[in-house]
Amino acid sequence: MSWNKYHRNGVRIFAVILLLICRAGISFAQEIVVKGTVVEVDGKTPLPFVNVFIPGTSTGTQTDANGKYTIRMTTARDSLRFAYLGYKTVTLGVSDAPQQVMNVRLQTAARSLSEVVVKAGKKERYRNKDNPAVELIRLVIDHKASNRIDHYDYLRYNQYEKLEFALSNLSEKVKNNRLTRKYKFIFDNQDTTKMEGKSLLPIYLEETLSDVYYRRNPEKKKTIVKADKKVSFEEYIDNQGMSAYLNHIYQNIDIYDNNMMLFTNQFLSPIANSAPTFYKYFITDTITTDTQEKLIVLDFMPRNKADFLLQGKLYITLDGNYGIQKADFTANKEVNLNWVREFRVFLDFDKSKDGKYYMSKTTMQADFGIFKGRGGIFGERTVSVKDFVINEPQPDDFYKGPALVKPESAGLAGDSFWVANRHDSLTVAESKVYANIDSLQHMRSFRRTMDIATLLLAGYKGFGPVEVGPVNTFYSFNPVEGFRLRLGGRTTPKFNKNIYLETYAAYGFKDEKWKYYLGGTYSFTNRAQFEFPVRALRANFQRDTKIPGQELQFVQEDNFLLSFKRGDNNKWLYNDIYNVDYLHEFNNHASFKVGFKNWKQQPAGGLTYFKGGPVTGLNVPALTTSELSLELRWAPHEQFYQGKVYRIPIPNKYPIFTLRGIAGVKGLFGGEYNYQNLTLNIYKMAYLSQLGFSEIVLEGGYVFGKLPFPLLTIHRANQSYSYQLQSYNMMNFLEFVSDHYVGLNIDHNFNGFIFNKVPLLKKLKLREVAAVKVLYGGVRPENRPENDPSLYKFPVDEHGFTTTFSLDKKPYIEGSIGIANIFKLFRIDLVKRFSYLEHPGVSEYGIRGRFKLDF
Known part of the structure; x- marks a missing residue:
């Protein structure tokens, strides 16, 4: 299961650790139980939320909606105190009997008028009319x-x-x-x-x-x-x-x-x-x-x-x-x-x-x-x-x-x-x-504890100006590389506030090839490199593997947990990517990013790039493109948790708009094609009061130009066992490509609206979730390989059956229903695929899970 966009928030996990520590100190002894009802002085109107506690201790409770309370203590106490805003506090003695009933009447502390009106209709049928x-x-x-x-x-x-x-x-x-x-x-x-x-x-x-x-x-x-x-x-x-x-x-x-x-x-x-x-x-x-x-x-x-x-x-x-x-x-x-x-x-x-x-x-x-x-x-x-x-x-x-x-x-x-x-x-x-926490952070024992917590939660171990990690990528495996080892690190602001460096090296024992990454960022602000608003220039080179159509949020692709995948997972790429971009953010949370990318991709595993006829055809060893890009983003009133190299958005009711344009340039640093790619993504969190909330994503795109399928839009798929919000969880990698498309994803959380009305379920505090994802698009005739032998053929499996398709006259649809808040941490979904079931290697149903921390 993969982490979702909330789980890496160190605040929440740190709170959980503190709670577990607190729990460890609880001890048990023979109990004295006092229960009863707290009402107003008239003896009829119950008072909810009255504080009931033992003076001088931290033991206490509150009355429920009907004014009832139960309080337990391990030893006999002299008294029990009842306090409520606007009412006079009452203190009563407690005996040493193991079971006691103590009913209390509280008198208002405010000065009442003579024309006090009391509605005694709670025992009658409640009606709005004439009320x-x-x-x-x-x-x-x-x-x-x-x-x-x-x-x-x-x-x-x-x-x-x-x-x-x-x-x-x-x-x-x-x-x-x-x-x-x-x-x-x-x-x-x-x-x-x-x-x-x-x-x-x-x-x-x-x-x-x-x-x-x-x-x-x-x-x-x-x-x-x-x-x-x-x-x-x-x-x-x-x-x-x-x-x-x-x-x-x-x-x-x-x-x-x-x-x-x-x-x-x-x-x-x-x-x-x-x-x-x-x-x-x-x-x-x-x-x-x-x-x-x-x-x-x-x-x-x-x-x-x-x-x-x-x-x-x-x-x-x-x-x-x-x-x-x-x-x-x-x-x-x-x-x-x-x-x-x-x-x-x-x-x-x-x-x-x-x-x-x-x-x-x-x-x-x-x-x-x-x-x-x-x-x-x-x-x-x-x-x-x-x-x-x-x-x-x-x-x-x-x-x-x-x-x-x-x-x-x-x-x-x-x-x-x-x-x-x-x-x-x-x-x-x-x-x-303020002074106590500052003193605490200067203690060596506390700093060692926080170093361990940072290693467990963020995956990095600090060594002054540098950090080594992330630990969840040290070991992984896949069909192309087999057993893979990786070691990397990055600098911290202690090294330089304006300069950020990151690198890693990895080795696959099956393909016997080295992979590596080297990147640097220069900040033009007098703050940490990624502190809002960012104005930074970034340059990097990466030689590594990639799965076409896999896009992840806040998780490295070689995360160990993502090594476990379903179905056929042997279509990979070797990549050499040079990338330079400049990001400029404004205080109103609008931003633009301009960039250049030179990408040489080589098919690996079961993936081949083949064009031409059966006799005159040939395998293409590599495909090189050079792209200029411009991305405009507006996220009004956006808030986020800022990691070292990532951000986790904090949801709010405002939409987020992202418009991205890419232009491929033939002849520039070996680029083989001219093309343009335009996409628009709109994200919105919709709150529906008692019915819960929905995460809604609307996205559309259009690719201009005559292109082989690797340069078309490869739709986001998921062959792991985790549930991913932005991907199609029953779609295989590289199953669908399009040069024009529109997609709608709706993920709704009912917040227990149904389960909370079922007596046996409401105590478990489970929550219902449901989702639907619809994708509609296609490939224009000039980009279909069956119409032009100069285009790459769609990939096939070992039996010669085509495994990559275009969306024809019907949409791709999948839906899911699930249970969230299992042990207050997990979500499990039953996912059903409704269309294109005739494709090889696909399943109609699947079980997916994810970590999800919600209040």
Whole structure:
């Protein structure tokens, strides 16, 4: 199985390793079990998400949607505490009985009015008709446009962001392990104040302070970063990419949007236009705030607990705006959230000068882990807004240029600046994390540990200015080379920030031939070679083997796992490739790349280049081409994790356009043909709320000129046992060629929409996936070898049957259905091929698998 585009994200795998470490410290003893129900003081309304914990310890839990809880402890304690936002905290004694029932009533801490309204219809059949709660939410929906922040012509505000990750409930065995005792200064920096019932050990913190400007017509938003600060692991991972990925998990949310992205999943907002169809609403209270504002408290919960829906409380204004003044929500525990064991979102709104409410603070908390009740990762993102100014225009020239401006001085702000300008002060534990992690990285034992982790995860071992690897290519095998050994390496920024060198040498023991690669890159920026935006010149030479039609993402072709292939896999090429190109990226994520490529390809294994008739025909030993190329790419709002020589995109809702033009030049450095090749690729991630999401790829191409089949488009095939999104998984290598084509790939993940409604399956948290791939095209008459003996004949097998074809009057179609999230890591697909089943050596059905890490 091959890695997909997410698996090499070191952040996620590093988190998994930390979780496994946490798990190792769990011990067991005889239990005392306390269970019960927490309700409001009226004794009828259950309270979900109440924190239930043992004071002074990290042991705790929360009530479910029905107010029920169960908490286990290994020894008798003096008391159990019940705490909930907006309610008075209650502390009750606990006996030493092994089984206890403790039902609790909580009283609101807010000052209630005399006209409190309580809807006691939860035991009755719920209906939208004549329901005052639904009538109220429809008023909120009707007023969304006037309450959205983007209804103003101009906006200006100061924004502070803080993102923190911490190990939660770290076991004593891990802290006292002989291998970790030297890191005692790290373990002593625990925070027991941030989240009741949890002990947190901060390991990552980043802060950003910005001035934000908004103009409605024409719409433009500009962010000027005044200061930023983060814990840095730059020597081992892409710190900027890690920050982008973590912020992708904790995206900005707006409750006034119909859908909200929470932890890479899309949830229907409780005030979406269609929300009354999917949610239940109950008016539970009417309160007055400290500023004498009257609010209606509205509880909401999903009609179907298994759907990707939310539940919690809305505090709605009674001043005629019908805006949200506060919100507190989470997902039902039955939702298939995989690594996210639970999360909580708090939204606070302040009143602007015109009487409307703007979101002044957002707090998102989440607990990530493998098993319930054990150690994990706690993450929190806080975004707060101050100095909110409306309708003060800026000059038109102000909005020109990039939407995000981050001067180099932003990273130089000192401690005194942060103390004076943070919207909220750091906790004691947070204030120490920068210095602690910096000290940790200077310890030799930690650096050795990270070297081993880098070797296991990235495949490279560092030796100062150079790295040796990748280890997964040291050994492989194939029908042409037989047993193959390879050794390579590359330089690091310690060698030179502007110059990057890479090389490898390989030897096949069957063909007894050496293969090698030598390449260099020069960066014209004063940054690391591949740091965005790239402006770099690259040149390289490669002498190696290749399978026609195999294209891989983020994986080397001689990766050991790809040695295992199905069917006939003996059509190969020996290649001598000279390549020079220049890449220029812009801040708006548009880019262009110009290049030159001289390619000498020699058929190998069972592949031959033959032209002419049966008597006068001859084998062509090699084919040489010289190409000039231009590639234009636009990926609006793109984010990615940056490796040393690759990028892993972080999905978002925006499309990616890639237009590529190639011109072959006859007579230039031995080029044998004139031709032009034009392709357009459009990639889009489509989010469908509760129905999951789809990855959609639309691609088309046209080849101009009279050409032999190796220079036509050889469609991407896959004969490995891994499932590849961009390739046709039931197509054989070199099975189809075209000089014009269009293809559509749709891969859909239902996020457990079906399985979560099946009682025996929902506990496994499996997810359904389905895909369809359609390819339509053909070869023009002038490029068909049967019409012109000067063209290369299509390849045949040992029995003389043709194995390469053109797409005729019907498309190539394959589809698959599968199960993802197996052990939270694997995806297995049953793939069916629907057309061209008469071709030799093809199968109608196949099983394919891949690693896939999803939240």
